Amino acid sequence: xxxPNDSLGVIVRRLEKDFTSGNGTLTSKYVRTDLYEDxxxxxxxxxxxxxxxxxxxxxxxxxxFNIVIASRNIWYRATDLDRKNIRVKATKSxxxxxxxxxxxxxQEWMRKNNFGVFLNAWGMELAGFxxxxxxxxxxxxxLVSSVVPWSRLICDQVNFKNNPKIEILELTExxxxxxxxxxKLVKELCEAHKARELTNKQxxxxxxxxxxxxxxxxxxxxxxxTGKEKDEDKYCQQMHVLSFMANKKADNEHNEYTLYKGxxxxxxxxxxxxxxxxxxxxSLDGSVKTLFESQWMVNHTAKQIxxxxxxxxxxxxxxxxxxxxxQNALSAIESGDIMIHAQNEPLTQLANNSxxxxxxxxxxxxxxxxxxxxxxxxxxMMGNNAPSGTAWRQVEALLQESHSLFELMxxxxxxxxxxxxxxxxxxxxxxxxxxxxEISATLxxxxxxxxxxxxxxxxxxxxxxxxxxDHILTxxxxxxIDEQMKQDEISGVKKELNEQGTQRFFKPDxxxxxxxxxxxxxxxxxxxxxxxxxxxxxxxxxxxxxxxFQTVAGLNGQPMSPEVKLLFNKIxxxxxxxxxxxxxxxxxxxxxxxxxxGSVGTGVGELTVSQ
Numbered sequence: 162x163x164x165p166n167d168s169l170g171v172i173v174r175r176l177e178k179d180f181t182s183g184n185g186t187l188t189s190k191y192v193r194t195d196l197y198e199d200x201x202x203x204x205x206x207x208x209x210x211x212x213x214x215x216x217x218x219x220x221x222x223x224x225x226f227n228i229v230i231a232s233r234n235i236w237y238r239a240t241d242l243d244r245k246n247i248r249v250k251a252t253k254s255x256x257x258x259x260x261x262x263x264x265x266x267x268q269e270w271m272r273k274n275n276f277g278v279f280l281n282a283w284g285m286e287l288a289g290f291x292x293x294x295x296x297x298x299x300x301x302x303x304l305v306s307s308v309v310p311w312s313r314l315i316c317d318q319v320n321f322k323n324n325p326k327i328e329i330l331e332l333t334e335x336x337x338x339x340x341x342x343x344x345k346l347v348k349e350l351c352e353a354h355k356a357r358e359l360t361n362k363q364x365x366x367x368x369x370x371x372x373x374x375x376x377x378x379x380x381x382x383x384x385x386x387t388g389k390e391k392d393e394d395k396y397c398q399q400m401h402v403l404s405f406m407a408n409k410k411a412d413n414e415h416n417e418y419t420l421y422k423g424x425x426x427x428x429x430x431x432x433x434x435x436x437x438x439x440x441x442x443x444s445l446d447g448s449v450k451t452l453f454e455s456q457w458m459v460n461h462t463a464k465q466i467x468x469x470x471x472x473x474x475x476x477x478x479x480x481x482x483x484x485x486x487x488q489n490a491l492s493a494i495e496s497g498d499i500m501i502h503a504q505n506e507p508l509t510q511l512a513n514n515s516x517x518x519x520x521x522x523x524x525x526x527x528x529x530x531x532x533x534x535x536x537x538x539x540x541x542m543m544g545n546n547a548p549s550g551t552a553w554r555q556v557e558a559l560l561q562e563s564h565s566l567f568e569l570m571x572x573x574x575x576x577x578x579x580x581x582x583x584x585x586x587x588x589x590x591x592x593x594x595x596x597x598x599e600i601s602a603t604l605x606x607x608x609x610x611x612x613x614x615x616x617x618x619x620x621x622x623x624x625x626x627x628x629x630x631d632h633i634l635t636x637x638x639x640x641x642i643d644e645q646m647k648q649d650e651i652s653g654v655k656k657e658l659n660e661q662g663t664q665r666f667f668k669p670d671x672x673x674x675x676x677x678x679x680x681x682x683x684x685x686x687x688x689x690x691x692x693x694x695x696x697x698x699x700x701x702x703x704x705x706x707x708x709x710f711q712t713v714a715g716l717n718g719q720p721m722s723p724e725v726k727l728l729f730n731k732i733x734x735x736x737x738x739x740x741x742x743x744x745x746x747x748x749x750x751x752x753x754x755x756x757x758x759g760s761v762g763t764g765v766g767e768l769t770v771s772q
Contacts, residue, residue, distance in 0.1 A: 169385055170405045170417040173327060173375050180315045196318040196443060200311040203290060203449045206456055226463040228529055229456055232448040232536045237288035239567035240574055242280060244271045250689035263681060270590050279306045291447025292434040297585035304589040319442045321432045325379030331371045342420035350418045353406045377401045378428055386422055400425045433577040435570040448536050455532035462525035469515040482506035537566040587686050594677040621651030
């Protein structure tokens with residue numbers, strides 16, 4: 162809440178204090194969640210660190226028997242999405258080829274901007290935290306995507322979207338000047354700087370050449386930009402970069418340095434989740450937080466076993482002889498001293514053997530098993546062998562059941578990726594399309610056959626028409642038209658394409674003033690994310706394809722009856738191995754397409770694929 166006469170620095174300090182205070186948020190009568198505490202605890206567990214210290218009250222080291230990293234890695238693998246899963250879907254039949262080329266444009270942008278690296282980093286953060294924040298900003302004419310670590314964010318846990326987001330930056334003096342901030346304020350800040358700190362004011366190191374900045378994004382009064390009182394009731398999306406230092410001359414006062422301020426088109430931050438909260442709040446109930454209790458109990462059990470083994474490995478003696486008070490018999494033996502014992506006084510070894518280690522191991526295993534159940538992980542997913550005598554089909558069924566939860570997570574991830582691309586990426590890509598630059602793509606299977614067939618027909622007809630015209634101009638006679646001559650030209654084009662392998666090059670048209678922007682002017686960029694292609698039973702897919710092959714080969718070119726065709730297509734659609742549309746389209750003979758010279762549109766005839 163913005164109070165009257167509050168400066169942005171005051172607001173930032175108040176939000177930071179509230180975020181790190183540890184009071185948390187009351188989500189129900191008996192549940193209070195603390196986002197700041199959960200974030201730090203997740204980071205600690207991923208680094209195998211105890212939050213209560215590495216030693217106990219007696220100074221003995223505490224082991225960390227980590228079970229959360231394996232869980233995080235399985236979540237990451239099971240929900241992985243790649244660039245090839247992203248494509249533009251046609252909304253009407255005339256846009257099929259245009260949507261195909263739009264997909265190539267999108268893939269080309271992702272390749273140039275290392276979007277695959279972003280997807281991997283995003284997936285890893287989601288697997289560990291369940292929710293993570295991504296950021297998209299335009300810089301030097303390029304769209305930069307990044308995953309913002311929770312350790313650098315200050316935000317509202319309950320309503321992330323509609324409240325300010327604060328990102329903590331640590332920059333060197335050179336970076337401050339390079340970013341184009343107000344040079345006068347940068348100089349003042351550098352003169353008053355201090356060492357790097359965490360959000361809880363703890364110093365990271367003894368270096369003092371880093372400067373702590375707050376990058377603030379949110380809806381703020383326009384008066385924060387203009388400094389005019391009349392603009393206090395007007396709000397707009399703004400970005401500010403500021404820093405502040407405690408005023409040594411006055412308590413509770415700070416010197417503020419606003420290095421940058423300005424309006425922005427949209428909020429660059431977006432909250433994404435594998436299992437999103439229904440109320441839109443931030444949920445960190447991922448592979449690590451859900452194992453907090455199990456991890457603590459496994460560590461507790463491992464500590465008990467370690468203490469018992471440490472104690473049982475020592476030689477401890479007992480005697481009623483007072484001469485041995487305070488002496489260490491073991492060190493005396495190791496140093497070669499001769500022990501002198503009082504007459505008739507017994508010297509016996511203390512029974513300090515370990516107590517029922519097996520029971521402790523079983524107890525710890527129970528908590529590990531509970532953790533696997535909570536996170537939806539089976540032993541087979543962790544690479545463990547099934548018990549002797551377990552049928553292979555039973556293991557496959559268990560794996561399929563385990564993956565059902567991850568299919569839901571992957572679907573949510575795909576939906577978040579669609580929103581991400583529609584909100585930030587596609588508008589940027591469309592802005593950069595006012596050109597006729599050639600683009601390339603590496604195609605596979607059906608797409609390669611389809612584009613080659615259409616292009617070969619177009620180019621073959623063009624070459625045949627040119628030969629006819631040249632013959633008329635040279636001889637003055639109309640040559641005899643032979644359909645085989647057209648097919649020979651088409652075959653020649655296909656041969657040239659085959660020499661290119663799987664790579665193809667595209668441009669909007671041979672007309673110089675034709676641009677991609679003109680070509681796609683009527684295309685609706687409706688995205689489709691393939692979220693089912695990651696976890697597949699390859700053996701079942703091969704069995705399905707083999708059955709389809711046998712069925713089609715057995716027909717000997719004869720058409721199917723309507724009933725058989727219906728059932729056949731249902732089987733193909735159910736398995737998802739091959740599309741009935743692909744199969745039907747591949748069986749139809751390709752008709753030559755005559756290009757319409759000089760026209761503009763998205764039909765096949767207006768597109769040119771260069772060799």
